[in-house]
Amino acid sequence: MKRVTIHDVARKAGVSVTTVSRVLNDRGYISNEMKEKVLNTIEELNYIPNEMARSFFSNQSKFIALIVPTTENPFFGELTFHVEKALAKFGYHLFICNSLNDSENEEKYLRLLNEKRVDGIIVGSHNVDISEYKNYEDQIVSIERKLTKNIPMVQSDDYNGGRLATQELITQGCTNILCVTGDKNVETPANDRSIGYVDEIEKNNYRKNFIEIPFQIDLDEKLKIIKETFQGDFKYDGVFAGDDVNAKLFLNVAKEMGYDVPKDVKVIGFDGTQSIRYLVPELSTVVQPIENLAYEAVTTLLDLLKGKKVKNEVILPVELYLSETTQGSKK
Amino acid sequence: MKRVTIHDVARKAGVSVTTVSRVLNDRGYISNEMKEKVLNTIEELNYIPNEMARSFFSNQSKFIALIVPTTENPFFGELTFHVEKALAKFGYHLFICNSLNDSENEEKYLRLLNEKRVDGIIVGSHNVDISEYKNYEDQIVSIERKLTKNIPMVQSDDYNGGRLATQELITQGCTNILCVTGDKNVETPANDRSIGYVDEIEKNNYRKNFIEIPFQIDLDEKLKIIKETFQGDFKYDGVFAGDDVNAKLFLNVAKEMGYDVPKDVKVIGFDGTQSIRYLVPELSTVVQPIENLAYEAVTTLLDLLKGKKVKNEVILPVELYLSETTQGSKK
DNA sequence: TTGAAAGCGCTAACAG
DNA sequence: CTGTTAGCGCTTTCAA
Numbered sequence: 114m115k116r117v118t119i120h121d122v123a124r125k126a127g128v129s130v131t132t133v134s135r136v137l138n139d140r141g142y143i144s145n146e147m148k149e150k151v152l153n154t155i156e157e158l159n160y161i162p163n164e165m166a167r168s169f170f171s172n173q174s175k176f177i178a179l180i181v182p183t184t185e186n187p188f189f190g191e192l193t194f195h196v197e198k199a200l201a202k203f204g205y206h207l208f209i210c211n212s213l214n215d216s217e218n219e220e221k222y223l224r225l226l227n228e229k230r231v232d233g234i235i236v237g238s239h240n241v242d243i244s245e246y247k248n249y250e251d252q253i254v255s256i257e258r259k260l261t262k263n264i265p266m267v268q269s270d271d272y273n274g275g276r277l278a279t280q281e282l283i284t285q286g287c288t289n290i291l292c293v294t295g296d297k298n299v300e301t302p303a304n305d306r307s308i309g310y311v312d313e314i315e316k317n318n319y320r321k322n323f324i325e326i327p328f329q330i331d332l333d334e335k336l337k338i339i340k341e342t343f344q345g346d347f348k349y350d351g352v353f354a355g356d357d358v359n360a361k362l363f364l365n366v367a368k369e370m371g372y373d374v375p376k377d378v379k380v381i382g383f384d385g386t387q388s389i390r391y392l393v394p395e396l397s398t399v400v401q402p403i404e405n406l407a408y409e410a411v412t413t414l415l416d417l418l419k420g421k422k423v424k425n426e427v428i429l430p431v432e433l434y435l436s437e438t439t440q441g442s443k444k
Numbered sequence: 445m446k447r448v449t450i451h452d453v454a455r456k457a458g459v460s461v462t463t464v465s466r467v468l469n470d471r472g473y474i475s476n477e478m479k480e481k482v483l484n485t486i487e488e489l490n491y492i493p494n495e496m497a498r499s500f501f502s503n504q505s506k507f508i509a510l511i512v513p514t515t516e517n518p519f520f521g522e523l524t525f526h527v528e529k530a531l532a533k534f535g536y537h538l539f540i541c542n543s544l545n546d547s548e549n550e551e552k553y554l555r556l557l558n559e560k561r562v563d564g565i566i567v568g569s570h571n572v573d574i575s576e577y578k579n580y581e582d583q584i585v586s587i588e589r590k591l592t593k594n595i596p597m598v599q600s601d602d603y604n605g606g607r608l609a610t611q612e613l614i615t616q617g618c619t620n621i622l623c624v625t626g627d628k629n630v631e632t633p634a635n636d637r638s639i640g641y642v643d644e645i646e647k648n649n650y651r652k653n654f655i656e657i658p659f660q661i662d663l664d665e666k667l668k669i670i671k672e673t674f675q676g677d678f679k680y681d682g683v684f685a686g687d688d689v690n691a692k693l694f695l696n697v698a699k700e701m702g703y704d705v706p707k708d709v710k711v712i713g714f715d716g717t718q719s720i721r722y723l724v725p726e727l728s729t730v731v732q733p734i735e736n737l738a739y740e741a742v743t744t745l746l747d748l749l750k751g752k753k754v755k756n757e758v759i760l761p762v763e764l765y766l767s768e769t770t771q772g773s774k775k
Numbered sequence: 776t777t778g779a780a781a782g783c784g785c786t787a788a789c790a791g
Numbered sequence: 792c793t794g795t796t797a798g799c800g801c802t803t804t805c806a807a
Contacts, residue, residue, distance in 0.1 A: 115802080116800095118799095118800055118801085119800065120791065120800080120801095128777080128778085129777065129778045129779075130778090130800090130801080130802090131777070131778055131779080131802080132776095132778075134801070134802055135777090135802095135804085137801090137802095138802080140802090140803095141776085141777095141803095142777085143776070143777085144776065144777090147776080147777080161555075161557055161558050161559055162800090162801085163559070163561060163799095163800055163801075164559040164560045164561065165496070165499050165500045165503075165505055165560070165799095165800085165801095166783095166799075166800035166801045166802090167563050167800085167801060167802080168496050168500075168800055169496045169497055169499075169500040169783065169784075169785095169799090169800080169801080170783055170800080170801050170803095171783090171801090171802080172496075172783075174496060182778095183525060184515065184521060184524060184525045184528075185521065185522055185525045185718060185719070187518075187521075187719060190515060190516065190518075191516055192523040193515060193540075194514060194515045194516045194542060197515075197540060197542060198542065206556075206560070207539075207540055208537065208538075209524075209528055209538055209540060211525060211528060211529065224492075225537075228492055228493055228494070228495040229495045229496070229537070230494060230495065230496050231458055249805095255495065278776085321612070332718070332722045355483070358722070358723070361722070361723050361776050362722065365722075365725055386732050387516060387663070388516070388518060388719065388723075389723070391663045391689070391692070391693065391696075392689070392692050392719075392723055392724055393723055394696055405804065447784095449783095449784055449785085450784065450785065450786095451784080451785095459793080459794085459795090460784080460793065460794045460795075460804095461784090461795095462786080462787085462793070462794060462795080462796095463793065463794075465785065465786055465787085466786095466793090468785095468786095469786080471786090471787095472787095472792085472793090473792050473793085474792070474793085475792065475793090478792085478793080492783075493784090493785085494783095494784055496783095496784085496785095497783075497784035497786095497799095498784085498785060498786085498787045500784080500785080500799065500800075500801090501784080501785050501786055501787095501799055502785090502786080502799090503799075541788090624796090762791090
């Protein structure tokens with residue numbers, strides 16, 4: 114069906130398209146009489162402005178891309194939700210890209226975003242050669258990921274989160290604590306979580322123990338890695354699990370192996386998504402301010418696009434949420 | 445910065461813009477010589493076609509909207525993920541709309557989608573007066589929601605899922621089974637889940653018991669409704685929970701109240717998202733084929749847009765996944 | 776206070 | 792096989 118255009122409105126109202134445009138955008142001088150006439154005609158014809166034409170003309174798509182490994186993961190799922198909400202508030206729309214942490218995917222998306230002329234990009238993914246992003250320095254913000262010196266980053270206070278979690282385990286009497294990390298060769302503030310762990314462990318002269326579980330492998334593989342921890346004597350009495358999914362997988366394995374949490378081993382996760390807090394309420398965890406992360410990333414990016422000066426780094430505080438996996442049942 | 449356009453390429457290559465366009469789209473006759481010259485220039489100038497201009501001209505945004513209550517919910521989160529994947533496969537992009545099941549939001553989105561000229565809409569939301577959607581009958585497909593007679597719908601075999609779950613509970617010895625439903629006055633195939641329940645219960649001459657938990661209320665309110673079930677004597681020995689989130693909330697409350705699952709009461713959920721299967725592996729549930737739902741919805745919609753004849757209803761089979769909440773620990 | 780006309784980047788008749 | 796030209800729907804000079 115043929116859509117009604119600004120010309121149709123102009124003709125019907127007996128005015129010029131310029132006048133209609135003026136009414137539409139509330140710009141320039143218009144007599145009330147004209148304005149009303151146009152408004153009525155718009156209503157009558159049920160005219161809906163064509164944003165594609167506007168975008169084309171103004172050279173602004175009003176789309177912001179969010180690149181994440183996968184929205185299937187609760188953390189990125191909720192992040193996505195809040196980013197969309199924040200963007201909508203400012204009249205922008207979300208263009209979601211699931212990179213699956215595959216650099217080829219990510220490059221394809223980058224090309225696509227370029228073609229689509231998205232106005233800006235928020236990166237929460239962990240891949241691709243940083244060089245690719247250099248070309249976009251004036252329209253990128255990252256979340257929990259350092260891309261280049263110049264690209265602003267928004268992150269949680271990962272270091273402090275690591276410390277809080279480790280401290281708590283120690284306070285609860287743990288002396289041999291395992292720290293689960295992600296890919297160590299990806300430079301991300303999430304690594305600071307283990308630095309926080311290390312600092313607390315060293316302060317107490319305990320032993321440091323690590324296992325590495327790359328984020329992008331599938332859940333069965335993660336399970337396998339965790340199970341290997343239990344081969345031979347399982348000697349840890351505390352686990353700082355890096356993220357909540359790992360933490361819960363760990364709980365599952367521990368249960369299967371007949372270990373009692375928190376009696377035999379205490380566990381603290383990281384992220385504290387709403388899904389986890391309701392679906393796995395027994396899990397103690399470090400809660401990231403996901404909604405704020407999203408909001409800060411969005412506002413920082415929009416400021417950047419406006420040419421404003423923005424902070425190179427925004428660090429938001431985390432909070433320890435304690436439950437049964439560290440404290441025993443609270444009944 | 446000024447972007448390089450097709451004109452720049454044409455000028456530099458010493459050809460007409462038509463020729464460049466032909467190369468770009470691989471249309472019409474071009475000599476290899478020309479083609480190569482153009483291709484080289486494109487490379488040299490690092491020319492990236494402006495999709496906004498193309499969309500504007502072709503009147504196709506290549507965006508498909510997905511309207512869901514909220515991607516925070518694991519089911520819709522995973523659905524969104526798979527819809528994006530399917531769309532990408534066919535060269536389309538996702539425009540995500542979180543309606544929060546608020547009809548005002550949903551109408552605002554509808555207006556926006558109209559302005560943005562999205563090519564089609566997939567509705568997985570549960571709100572808004574159906575009348576609103578009538579204007580889009582030729583470009584809408586719904587998932588698990590009947591909108592109008594003419595709008596194609598893709599759904600799981602909810603009825604059979606309800607039967608399977610109820611049967612299983614009965615087989616396991618339950619005689620007084622509670623069925624948790626959503627909003628009964630929203631017409632959705634999810635209601636067929638309780639019809640399946642009813643049919644099985646009646647076949648066995650047991651008592652029917654219902655509680656209603658609207659989807660859109662927040663999780664604390666859901667918890668409250670569930671807790672009320674436990675006021676006075678809790679008399680059920682089986683629960684068919686409508687969806688997995690409700691099921692897990694139920695498990696949490698039962699545990700808190702000192703009930704043993706599955707000894708005192710057996711529980712079966714519905715949805716079987718990957719999140720749930722890994723984060724709450726003990727939960728027995730009816731698994732929906734989420735990825736297929738997404739894929740069918742996308743292909744049906746794209747066919748519809750091409751003017752092809754499409755099925756008015758696609759029903760995909762579900763599968764019962766049995767675990768500890770019905771069968772006791774499997775150790 | 777209003778309108779005519781140019782132009783955003785691209786594709787597609789149409790002509791050569 | 793290649794180029795000229797018009798036009799997609801809108802906004803914005805510029806002139807009246």
